[in-house]
Amino acid sequence: MKVLSLGRTAAVLSASALALAACGSDNATGAAAGTDAAASASTASGTLTGAGASSQSAAMDAWIAGFNSANPTASVQYSPDGSGAGREALLAGGVQFAGTDAYLSDEEAASSLEVCGPDGALHIPAYISPIAIAFNLEAVEELNLDADTLAGIFRGEITVWNDPAITGQNEGTELPATAITVVHRSDESGTTENFTEFLAAAAPSVWTDEPDGEWPAALSGQENAQGTSGVVSAASATEGAITYADASAVGTMGTVAVKVGDDYVAYTPDAAAKAVEASTPVEGEGRPELDMAMELARDTTESGAYPVVLVSYHLYCTAYEDQETVDLVKAFGHYVVSAEGQAAAADAAGNAPLSANLQEQASKALDSIKVAS
Incomplete structure (x- = not known):
């Protein structure tokens, strides 16, 4: 089993892509407005590397700005290469998290057991967007x-x-x-x-x-x-x-x-x-107990629901090689799903913030991430 640590080189991310991600992306925004540093501060340190959905670019810029300003010894780098590329990078052990607008297929979920440990990879909703x-x-x-x-x-x-x-x-x-x-x-x-x-x-x-x-x-x-x-x-x-x-x-x-x-x-x-409210959990082997991947009701006739919608996820491993990585992943993950992080993304990208219920579920799932035994 391979597990990810901060010391591993993100081979799938070129130096130029990382530099662009640190400065902004093709949908760049400024720092997250109204960030409460005390609310998002942590003892996290190190560099967290991610890749994936380009649709997350505007929100990711806001999350990175807000998180980094509150955690001066930590940084997050993200390359918006597309959901498929992000999932491939995580499953290859090249990044520590992926942004994806589609959940892992059953085959991908099975592959995640090798790099992420016996419980595989964990989908955490980052935001809802039409x-x-x-x-x-x-x-x-x-x-x-x-x-x-x-x-x-x-x-x-x-x-x-x-x-x-x-x-x-x-x-x-x-x-x-x-x-x-x-x-x-x-x-x-x-x-x-x-x-x-x-x-x-x-x-x-x-x-x-x-x-x-x-x-x-x-x-x-x-x-x-x-x-x-x-x-x-x-x-x-x-x-x-x-x-x-x-x-x-x-x-x-x-x-x-x-x-x-x-x-x-x-x-x-x-x-x-409103369309997401009718969703049901994705089931199947190789998916952890607290996984939050959702099946959306695309053919809903619910009044006022817009069914051409995506739930954009952050995909994490359920286990990492060392405590420093676990602490950094949890700190960033909790910031993203917090009221503060959701407000920053909504201001930058115009998405729908997660409901209080989804935020609570996401926090519980993030808390389950651990050091590989």
């Missing part, structure tokens, strides 16, 4: 679309903005005959996995591919880009483009209100949190 479906059409700020129409657009079967399937749900909105350009992630992405889970659950007769962190290869003729900032940049530069991304990153592009039941629901942190 995935915005964002488009670039001049003078159009919001559209109403149901799941079947969205699936048809992203499969390339609905190809112009004035298609009757779109105009019929948007009376009074003048839509052009502009071609629709789909922009999707080129890297393995938790955002992609969450988005395709929604399409497969809510529009199964149209979206016939299995949910996956990689965009279906059979859907050719579409644009792609690396990371959250990449798809947003590409879509922002292309008239008629549509993409999906963490809501904190879409900027001034127009966004879609998704039909849920009889109503169209715009993305908001509260609407995303």
Whole structure:
């Protein structure tokens, strides 16, 4: 069994990536506003290395700034390489935690036993965020679309903005005959996995591919880009483009209100949190007792719920090689899920803070992390 310590070199993180993570990321923010140093201070020391979800970039910058200012002998470095890359790095023993918008598969959970000890890896929710479906059409700020129409657009079967399937749900909105350009992630992405889970659950007769962190290869003729900032940049530069991304990153592009039941629901942190309330725990071998991975109800008809949502996790080992690493992991983990850390992320990224119940569960799970025996 391999267990992670502070002394190990994070081989998967290049020196340049670490330098960028320390200074900021592609969605950089300043220090967390309103940080209470006394509330987050600890005796933690050393350097904690992480990698993973680019959707967490804005929130991570705020967490790092708040944590580091309260813990001057500790630092956190994070490389926003994508959820899949983050999980791979943790399972290879290259980083001490991963940010991921998709929980470990059963195969990955089994692999975590080798690097993380007999109880494997532990999912801790970091925040709840809507995935915005964002488009670039001049003078159009919001559209109403149901799941079947969205699936048809992203499969390339609905190809112009004035298609009757779109105009019929948007009376009074003048839509052009502009071609629709789909922009999707080129890297393995938790955002992609969450988005395709929604399409497969809510529009199964149209979206016939299995949910996956990689965009279906059979859907050719579409644009792609690396990371959250990449798809947003590409879509922002292309008239008629549509993409999906963490809501904190879409900027001034127009966004879609998704039909849920009889109503169209715009993305908001509260609407995303409401969808998460219907979640159930992920079960399976190789998952620790206090693991918090969640199955989301993508086909909910709950009034006011926005089902195109992700729970962004921090993935930790249940055991590390030495007490210094355990103390640092716990200190950072507790800061992230605290009221202070959640407020910092919400200010930076516009996500929905964890509920008091989820914060309590997360704290209990973090307390279970120990030194490997």
